[in-house]
Amino acid sequence: MNQFISWSGYLIIVTSAYEIINGKVLFMNGAYRLSGGFYKHPLAYGLYTLAIFILWTELKTVKAKGIKKYYNAVISILLFAIFMNTHSRMLQVALILSYSTYFLLKQRHVLKIMYTILGVIALGVISYNVVMHTNISPRLRYAFKSIDDPSSNERVRIINNSIKNLDTFDLTFGIGLGKFSSFYMEATNETKKKGVAAHNNYLLFLVESGILGLLLFLFYQFLLMLKSIIKIRAYPKDSLIRLSFIFIFIYEILSFLLNNYYFYQIESLVWIFMAVILYKNEKGDLIKSGA
Numbered sequence: 007m008n009q010f011i012s013w014s015g016y017l018i019i020v021t022s023a024y025e026i027i028n029g030k031v032l033f034m035n036g037a038y039r040l041s042g043g044f045y046k047h048p049l050a051y052g053l054y055t056l057a058i059f060i061l062w063t064e065l066k067t068v069k070a071k072g073i074k075k076y077y078n079a080v081i082s083i084l085l086f087a088i089f090m091n092t093h094s095r096m097l098q099v100a101l102i103l104s105y106s107t108y109f110l111l112k113q114r115h116v117l118k119i120m121y122t123i124l125g126v127i128a129l130g131v132i133s134y135n136v137v138m139h140t141n142i143s144p145r146l147r148y149a150f151k152s153i154d155d156p157s158s159n160e161r162v163r164i165i166n167n168s169i170k171n172l173d174t175f176d177l178t179f180g181i182g183l184g185k186f187s188s189f190y191m192e193a194t195n196e197t198k199k200k201g202v203a204a205h206n207n208y209l210l211f212l213v214e215s216g217i218l219g220l221l222l223f224l225f226y227q228f229l230l231m232l233k234s235i236i237k238i239r240a241y242p243k244d245s246l247i248r249l250s251f252i253f254i255f256i257y258e259i260l261s262f263l264l265n266n267y268y269f270y271q272i273e274s275l276v277w278i279f280m281a282v283i284l285y286k287n288e289k290g291d292l293i294k295s296g297a
Contacts (some may be wrong), residue, residue: 189213
């Protein structure tokens with residue numbers, strides 16, 4: 007796991023530097039957004055970078071000693087800067103939620119939990135003021151000022167139109183995997199579009215695999231969450247177990263407004279985090295063992 011975090015961090019830095027040096031940074035939705043040289047999508051890149059940034063910071067920078075601590079701190083700062091320059095509003099909120107949940111799960115006493123909650127509130131207030139009074143995230147500042155922006159409106163419109171047309175096919179088994187875009191364009195007569203994303207994993211599963219597929223997906227989510235909570239209780243001091251749970255949990259919250267499983271980076275991370283949670287039965291600390 008330690009090697010995976012290291013190589014992922016270096017890959018993110020190298021691909022971002024390549025993008026910047028060669029002038030290939032995408033201008034999308036009102037901002038220049040890093041998207042990674044290996045897959046041109048700011049959201050997918052941001053999701054992946056978010057996970058690696060937190061893993062590197064908590065499992066390498068925090069735990070390192072001597073000169074290694076300063077080296078790892080520099081890498082953490084670079085990863086954070088790259089993450090912020092993907093300019094994904096939802097992921098910036100997800101960063102705060104991830105860290106808030108992480109520190110809450112670390113606490114065992116009521117007083118410390120209260121301090122953590124107060125810290126989260128203070129962080130939220132500070133973050134809001136930083137966003138509103140600087141150029142660190144122009145897209146998030148615009149969202150704070152008004153939710154009436156083209157990107158948000160498009161997501162809501164696609165979700166609403168899809169729900170209105172659920173009666174055009176058999177809901178039991180759905181229309182088949184990979185057919186959401188054709189379903190949407192036929193139902194709304196928007197045939198000139200190259201493709202349409204559902205922007206909601208649960209809606210996507212309902213349309214493509216029907217009620218049966220959605221129930222199986224929800225059952226999988228329930229088992230994964232249950233297993234994660236059991237492992238957290240069994241290993242309360244294990245940072246990697248907590249982080250694995252948090253990332254999976256955050257990804258499922260984001261599923262209400264994203265199709266994050268479209269991206270192979272996120273699919274890979276979820277499988278890795280699932281493996282961490284299940285592997286803990288026998289092998290102990292994955293970071294120390296070098297797995």
